[in-house]
Amino acid sequence: MPFLLRRFFTLLSSxxxxxxxxxxxxxxxxxxxxxLIARTQRLNAEAIAKMRxxxxxxxxxxxxxxxxxxxxxxxxxxxxxxxKENVSGLVGRAxxxxxxxxxxxxxxxxxxxxAIGVFAGxxxxxxxxxxxxxxxxxxxSMPTFWxxxxxxxxxxxxxGGLPISGISTANAVYSNGFExxxxxxxxxxxxxxxxxxxxxxxxxxxxxxxxxxVMSEDYMLTAxxxxxxxxxxxxxxxxxxxxxxxxxxxxxxxxxxxGGAIQVxxxxxxxxxxxxxxxxxxxxxxxVLEASFLLTTVAVLVANFAADLLYRVLDPRxxxxx
Amino acid sequence: MSLLEIxxxxxxxxxxxxxxxxxxGVDLTIEKGEFVGLAGESGCGKTTLALSIPRLLPRGSHxxxxxxxxxxxxxxxxxxxxxxxxxxxxxxxxxxxxxxALNPVHTIGSQIAEPIxxxxxxxxxxxxxxxxxxxxxxxxxxxxxxxxxxxxxSGGMRQRVMIAMALSCMPKLVIADEPITALxxxxxxxxLDLLRSLCDRYSLSMLLISHDLSVLAQTCDxxxxxxxxxxxxxxxxxxxxxxxxxxxxxxQRLLSAYPNIKHERKFIDGIPGYPPDLSQEQVGCRFxxxxxxxxxxxxxxxxxxxxxxGGQSVACHLASDIRxxxx
Amino acid sequence: xxxRDRTSANHGFWYFMGKLWADRMGRWGLxxxxxxxxxxVICPIFFPFDPSKVGADAASILxxxxxxxxxxxxxxxxxxxxxxxxxARISLxxxxxxxxxxxxxxxxxxxxxxxxxxxxxxxxMRITDFFLVVPxxxxxxxxxxxxxxxxxxxxMVIGFLSWPRTARIVRSQTLSLRQRQFVPRAKSLGSSNLRxxxxxxxxxxxxxxxxxxxLVVAGCILSEATLSFIGLGxxxxxxxxxxxxxxxxxxxxxxxxxxxFLPPGFGILFIVLGFTLVGHSFEKITNPxxxxxx
Ligand SMILES: Nc1ncnc2c1ncn2[C@@H]1O[C@H](COP(=O)(O)OP(=O)(O)OP(=O)(O)O)[C@@H](O)[C@H]1O
Ligand SMILES: [Mg+2]
Numbered sequence: 001m002p003f004l005l006r007r008f009f010t011l012l013s014s015x016x017x018x019x020x021x022x023x024x025x026x027x028x029x030x031x032x033x034x035x036l037i038a039r040t041q042r043l044n045a046e047a048i049a050k051m052r053x054x055x056x057x058x059x060x061x062x063x064x065x066x067x068x069x070x071x072x073x074x075x076x077x078x079x080x081x082x083x084k085e086n087v088s089g090l091v092g093r094a095x096x097x098x099x100x101x102x103x104x105x106x107x108x109x110x111x112x113x114x115a116i117g118v119f120a121g122x123x124x125x126x127x128x129x130x131x132x133x134x135x136x137x138x139x140x141s142m143p144t145f146w147x148x149x150x151x152x153x154x155x156x157x158x159x160g161g162l163p164i165s166g167i168s169t170a171n172a173v174y175s176n177g178f179e180x181x182x183x184x185x186x187x188x189x190x191x192x193x194x195x196x197x198x199x200x201x202x203x204x205x206x207x208x209x210x211x212x213x214v215m216s217e218d219y220m221l222t223a224x225x226x227x228x229x230x231x232x233x234x235x236x237x238x239x240x241x242x243x244x245x246x247x248x249x250x251x252x253x254x255x256x257x258x259g260g261a262i263q264v265x266x267x268x269x270x271x272x273x274x275x276x277x278x279x280x281x282x283x284x285x286x287x288v289l290e291a292s293f294l295l296t297t298v299a300v301l302v303a304n305f306a307a308d309l310l311y312r313v314l315d316p317r318x319x320x321x322x
Numbered sequence: 323m324s325l326l327e328i329x330x331x332x333x334x335x336x337x338x339x340x341x342x343x344x345x346x347g348v349d350l351t352i353e354k355g356e357f358v359g360l361a362g363e364s365g366c367g368k369t370t371l372a373l374s375i376p377r378l379l380p381r382g383s384h385x386x387x388x389x390x391x392x393x394x395x396x397x398x399x400x401x402x403x404x405x406x407x408x409x410x411x412x413x414x415x416x417x418x419x420x421x422x423a424l425n426p427v428h429t430i431g432s433q434i435a436e437p438i439x440x441x442x443x444x445x446x447x448x449x450x451x452x453x454x455x456x457x458x459x460x461x462x463x464x465x466x467x468x469x470x471x472x473x474x475x476s477g478g479m480r481q482r483v484m485i486a487m488a489l490s491c492m493p494k495l496v497i498a499d500e501p502i503t504a505l506x507x508x509x510x511x512x513x514l515d516l517l518r519s520l521c522d523r524y525s526l527s528m529l530l531i532s533h534d535l536s537v538l539a540q541t542c543d544x545x546x547x548x549x550x551x552x553x554x555x556x557x558x559x560x561x562x563x564x565x566x567x568x569x570x571x572x573x574q575r576l577l578s579a580y581p582n583i584k585h586e587r588k589f590i591d592g593i594p595g596y597p598p599d600l601s602q603e604q605v606g607c608r609f610x611x612x613x614x615x616x617x618x619x620x621x622x623x624x625x626x627x628x629x630x631x632g633g634q635s636v637a638c639h640l641a642s643d644i645r646x647x648x649x
Numbered sequence: 650x651x652x653r654d655r656t657s658a659n660h661g662f663w664y665f666m667g668k669l670w671a672d673r674m675g676r677w678g679l680x681x682x683x684x685x686x687x688x689x690v691i692c693p694i695f696f697p698f699d700p701s702k703v704g705a706d707a708a709s710i711l712x713x714x715x716x717x718x719x720x721x722x723x724x725x726x727x728x729x730x731x732x733x734x735x736x737a738r739i740s741l742x743x744x745x746x747x748x749x750x751x752x753x754x755x756x757x758x759x760x761x762x763x764x765x766x767x768x769x770x771x772x773x774m775r776i777t778d779f780f781l782v783v784p785x786x787x788x789x790x791x792x793x794x795x796x797x798x799x800x801x802x803x804x805m806v807i808g809f810l811s812w813p814r815t816a817r818i819v820r821s822q823t824l825s826l827r828q829r830q831f832v833p834r835a836k837s838l839g840s841s842n843l844r845x846x847x848x849x850x851x852x853x854x855x856x857x858x859x860x861x862x863x864l865v866v867a868g869c870i871l872s873e874a875t876l877s878f879i880g881l882g883x884x885x886x887x888x889x890x891x892x893x894x895x896x897x898x899x900x901x902x903x904x905x906x907x908x909x910f911l912p913p914g915f916g917i918l919f920i921v922l923g924f925t926l927v928g929h930s931f932e933k934i935t936n937p938x939x940x941x942x943x
Binding site for chain 1: 786788792793814874878879890893897907914921925
């Protein structure tokens with residue numbers, strides 16, 4: 001499959017580019033990061049020497065770069081001074097938690113977003129459509145973290161009833177796995193809802209526009225002419241075609257989703273990549289910040305790659321093989 | 323009882339100033355098994371008239387006065403559900419610009435088979451599949467291409483797929499809106515023959531729209547010529563297109579504007595001027611401005627479509643004068 | 650000599666204002682923008698905020714709305730309403746300045762890539778696509794953390810990371826203009842490339858750039874709020890995002906101090922929605938094909 005190969009090669013070269021970019025961003029641009037850190041923390045000479053080594057700051061840029069690459073390949077992401085732990089272990093745990101949050105909210109966003117978008121788009125110009133568009137624009141205009149703050153206020157202070165912080169109850173003792181599962185699920189509700197609320201607006205608007213475009217295509221008139229019911233027309237003929245531009249916009253969505261997740265994790269202290277990033281910014285813990293930035297970006301590149309493949313599956317015009 | 327009887331039909335589209343009538347008091351009759359051609363310049367309302375029959379007009383358009391009787395049923399009064407049952411089962415359409423009329427993400431086989439089971443739930447999947455293969459064969463597309471997607475076909479083949487699709491429920495009336503415009507001459511002839519033979523074989527009626535008169539002359543039993551939303555002339559092909567058969571000056575000019583079918587091609591001798599702007603109030607005969615032989619009353623009086631015998635009718639003051647003179 | 654497209658921005662400012670006002674969405678957007686602009690420009694003059702004017706004792710901290718503090722006080726006993734006014738100014742300022750950078754970079758790159766086509770286009774679009782897929786917020790956080798907390802850094806970071814979409818849109822429009830008749834003709838008449846860009850390309854892509862710019866402002870204001878909330882805001886220039894940051898870290902939510910975290914949030918929502926509505930409406934006006942959502 002030449003396409004798959006080609007696309008895979010593009011993915012690899014993008015990852016390579018981001019790794020290089022990352023190297024310059026954290027190792028070259030700031031000048032001596034030790035100086036930066038020393039500005040905010042009191043460090044003794046021993047700590048500075050240790051850091052210098054951990055940053056790989058000896059030797060020429062090129063040799064630094066290759067040492068950096070080889071460390072990366074071996075999964076060595078450095079040592080965190082604020083967490084007193086290897087960065088790879090830190091980000092590994094965080095990544096899992098973030099993926100849990102992203103999966104949960106993406107499910108909601110995709111299913112509800114498509115349903116509402118199709119609902120509005122197939123009723124273009126009617127009151128229900130206008131109401132959907134306006135509410136979506138309002139939701140879209142709210143900062144994600146603020147929506148989270150409102151929910152924390154509502155469910156943590158005002159009404160109560162749902163956990164507003166962390167991934168599980170502190171010091172809880174579980175009698176079985178199911179209890180543990182339920183505890184995590186309860187903690188997952190508010191972060192997921194927050195993330196979904198804002199991103200769903202984006203999805204609704206894109207789906208609606210795409211469906212409206214598709215509805216004016218000639219083949220939709222054919223479908224009507226065949227005597228199909230309204231539902232069959234919209235779903236069997238309109239929907240799949242409308243999904244193509246939605247998938248094309250998925251790069252934007254993925255980026256927005258990641259941005260949203262960071263904010264949500266901060267507000268709800270959800271122990272994922274976003275919270276890690278936040279804490280590392282506060283502590284100016286560069287190795288952690290660097291690793292979480294790199295990992296997030298690579299994950300996004302991979303997600304875009306997957307979206308491209310899905311597009312191929314959905315659109316027979318670009319599919320190479322059956 | 324005729325299969326289709328359209329009486330005094332008015333269809334309007336909205337425009338910034340309110341609305342305008344793209345079809346303005348048109349009569350048209352199609353008998354069972356008959357082939358009727360519909361001709362006229364671009365924008366004269368052919369598609370609008372045709373799509374009003376299965377009620378597929380775009381949103382915003384409005385059927386005003388007039389009636390459409392299909393098989394004795396007034397379709398303008400039918401509920402949307404009732405109309406749905408008629409679509410494709412009784413009236414199918416080969417849409418203008420079939421290139422985009424096929425859904426790009428479904429196989430052509432499934433698109434042809436789709437209406438069969440919608441309109442007759444007793445048909446099994448297998449039967450629908452077999453019927454589709456039969457239809458594909460009838461239009462000359464190999465059965466193995468059932469699973470192919472529209473983009474894998476050439477323009478002419480897609481046109482044939484559309485025709486197979488239009489026949490999938492064996493409707494009583496097929497509306498073919500410029501089914502061959504985008505094709506080369508050889509393919510045009512092929513597709514016309516195909517349409518004609520298939521409809522003959524299954525004894526269907528057809529409304530064939532084309533602005534190419536030679537096409538209509540080859541295929542149709544009767545022809546109707548529209549001008550600016552009104553019927554100018556209609557009658558048996560042999561009479562209207564025969565020597566000195568056309569009575570309306572517009573038809574005459576059209577006939578001379580097109581390369582003659584019998585004689586060698588000649589340079590296209592267009593009609594000077596443009597059709598009137600329908601969004602303006604119309605007085606008198608709409609063709610009067612471009613007519614060589616217009617009378618003074620043509621500018622003020624709208625000519626009625628009148629029967630001049632032999633199944634032919636004309637909407638022209640001159641023709642009615644001739645007839646009045648004869649009587 | 651040359652025929653102008655009817656889509657070009659030959660219409661004046663008031664023409665578009667009239668059109669926007671005639672559209673329901675556009676009208677609400679304009680009203681929202683007018684109100685926020687008033688708050689941002691005028692109010693701080695009469696009710697300046699002095700960050701050093703902290704409360705006298707613990708009793709003045711996070712107090713609810715009262716006669717002295719119409720919108721209560723913050724965790725240092727300072728007036729929230731005055732902070733809100735100043736915050737409007739900073740949020741709007743950062744959003745607009747970042748947009749200026751983003752628009753200049755984005756439309757510049759877009760026009761050059763689309764006009765010169767070929768190799769230059771290939772390289773520029775490769776770079777654009779790269780920045781399009783790299784998630785913006787993590788990158789902004791990284792840059793913000795590296796370069797430090799001050800308002801110039803924030804403006805630069807947001808501005809230099811918000812251009813890729815503009816570049817893409819402007820490039821495709823330029824490309825299609827480039828392939829039309831008048832460019833080769835103007836060239837054969839001896840016009841220089843820069844002149845052609847100025848007289849034939851720029852006027853035609855302008856409506857598109859303007860529509861896009863209005864939407865970019867909305868995005869930039871949101872980005873600023875988010876960065877400030879994360880703690881990368883300029884502590885000396887309090888924006889709505891910074892207010893939300895301090896209300897969050899000072900535990901205003903837990904204490905139920907709604908007067909502290911509701912106003913800045915609604916402020917952001919209000920102004921972003923204003924720009925979004927005007928942007929969509931403007932798009933509809935300049936590109937009628939998109940219309941019909943009303
Ligand atoms: N959706 C629409 N909205 C408004 N006006 C329309 C619409 N569709 C067609 N019209 C107008 O109605 C008139 C008749 O159009 P119609 O498509 O029926 O012409 P036609 O005879 O089929 O032309 P052609 O030979 O080009 O296909 C034209 O003036 C056209 O501009
Ligand atoms: Mg037509």
